[in-house]
Amino acid sequence: EAQLVESGGGLVQPGGSLRLSCAASGFIFTDYWMSWVRQVPGKGLEWVANIKKDGSEIDYVDSVKGRFTISRDNAKNSLYLEMNNVRAEDAAVYYCARPQLLREDAFDIWGQGTMVTVSS
Amino acid sequence: EIVLTQSPGTLSLSPGERATLSCRASQSVRSNHLAWYQQKPGQAPRRLMFGASVRATGIPDRFSGSGSGTDFTLTISRLEPEDFAVYYCQQYGSSPTTFGQGTRLEIK
Numbered sequence: 001e002a003q004l005v006e007s008g009g010g011l012v013q014p015g016g017s018l019r020l021s022c023a024a025s026g027f028i029f030t031d032y033w034m035s036w037v038r039q040v041p042g043k044g045l046e047w048v049a050n051i052k053k054d055g056s057e058i059d060y061v062d063s064v065k066g067r068f069t070i071s072r073d074n075a076k077n078s079l080y081l082e083m084n085n086v087r088a089e090d091a092a093v094y095y096c097a098r099p100q101l102l103r104e105d106a107f108d109i110w111g112q113g114t115m116v117t118v119s120s
Numbered sequence: 121e122i123v124l125t126q127s128p129g130t131l132s133l134s135p136g137e138r139a140t141l142s143c144r145a146s147q148s149v150r151s152n153h154l155a156w157y158q159q160k161p162g163q164a165p166r167r168l169m170f171g172a173s174v175r176a177t178g179i180p181d182r183f184s185g186s187g188s189g190t191d192f193t194l195t196i197s198r199l200e201p202e203d204f205a206v207y208y209c210q211q212y213g214s215s216p217t218t219f220g221q222g223t224r225l226e227i228k
Binding site for chain 1: 153155157163164165166167170176208210212213214215216217218219220221222
């Protein structure tokens, strides 16, 4: 069964850094683009970033460009999100999600999410 | 970017009733690349539909999707107790992919 498990969330100060991880299992990781999607508790969903199967192409939502870095380690079946210069508006549950086939696609597999809290 | 507007914001119905949820796009959604998700408290979203009208594996046939261009609908023919949740639409025909703000389906 395909599964995604996030970790690394927690409390970070404004301007601080945090690294999120997502461990994939149950499918061939290198066959898929991968994405991060976030959700402010009680609010809607926002796509954050995605990365091509081999890591050669990357996209970000404008609000995180220059601050967040998505990466993957195919040998470890893992996806990462390095968050730098974190802002209050970055506080959210961050989901690792698998686009079903294409770069822009519906997300067929989601992790359980990891919470990022921004506070001094 | 394409803005998706879902209506109503909250829908109050009873089990056994029919639910009709709307998702309207600010521009035409290319190739009907529109998905629907269900989210229950404390859980990740679950994909229900993609391609506007294709049910995902394991989704009961009481769920159906329709529409094209800028207007899309998710219909639940007869509500079961487990259907009460928040529903989101997502367009993936244009970059960046975007989501609607959600419709809360609550028990009347």
